Amino acid sequence: MATLYDLLNVHADASDAEIKRAYRRAAMKVHPDRNVGREASAHAQFQELKEAYAILSDPEQRRVYDAVYAEETERLARERDEEAARVQAARDAEYARHVAVAMRFAEQGHNRDVVFGVLLGHDCEPQLAGRIADGAHALHLSRQASTSPHEQGEEAMSRDAGQAQEGRPRSAPERAHGDEPRASAERTPVDFFSAVWRGMFGLHS
Structure with a gap:
């Protein structure tokens, strides 16, 4: 399951500075002005990056996101184990x-x-x-x-x-x-x- 960290290509324990640098690097790469002929898809990617950075750059939102993701990961693991047992x-x-x-x-x-x-x-x-x-x-x-x-x-x-x-x-x-x-x-x-x-x-x- 892809995460916001995957979207920015950073580790889950990345520092705020590392997240900021990763966002800038990725945003420059997918910016619509740099992707002539595929502006629509580039704009969609750019918006995803902006939303990911908005969450991960805010300490409280990042804490909530990490907690929810951990819970969801645990739930999926339980489902896989139960299915394997069946x-x-x-x-x-x-x-x-x-x-x-x-x-x-x-x-x-x-x-x-x-x-x-x-x-x-x-x-x-x-x-x-x-x-x-x-x-x-x-x-x-x-x-x-x-x-x-x-x-x-x-x-x-x-x-x-x-x-x-x-x-x-x-x-x-x-x-x-x-x-x-x-x-x-x-x-x-x-x-x-x-x-x-x-x-x-x-x-x-």
């Missing part, structure tokens, strides 16, 4: 959503390229989608490697049983019982994997 919060929420989607598809056994394509379909920026897809696939593989053979067998049996029952309708108790773990599983990536993701990769600006 933007960052929105980015964090979007990032968490992409991570949750990636982990859900990775846990379903889809490969990295499928996860990447799904993220692109969810309007994730390609470079970020690549990082998240790589991390989701790697994290899924590491979790699989840390699972004991017995646990893997139980998981496989559970998947086979679920697939075998897909052809018959489920009763109301079965639907209620079956839907609850699924809802819990869908919430898990947001709560657990997002936190793990932060530690492994972080959110890059």
Whole structure:
């Protein structure tokens, strides 16, 4: 934001003598008599210089101007900080959503390229989608490697049983019982994997 000091090309702590010299120098440069052919614009500039000098050469007016400018500068800074915070919060929420989607598809056994394509379909920026897809696939593989053979067998049996029952309708108790773990599983990536993701990769600006 340009100031009266900028108009006279002096620092905000300039002395009265420095302001006076700066005004005279600038006024001579833009005086209409010295700008033949562009008198109208030169006159406008000359008037701006006169108004700036009238304020800055008067101690009381200069004090008020400095106070108002400082307050306005502080207000604008607060607005910028608040806007930056809102933007960052929105980015964090979007990032968490992409991570949750990636982990859900990775846990379903889809490969990295499928996860990447799904993220692109969810309007994730390609470079970020690549990082998240790589991390989701790697994290899924590491979790699989840390699972004991017995646990893997139980998981496989559970998947086979679920697939075998897909052809018959489920009763109301079965639907209620079956839907609850699924809802819990869908919430898990947001709560657990997002936190793990932060530690492994972080959110890059």
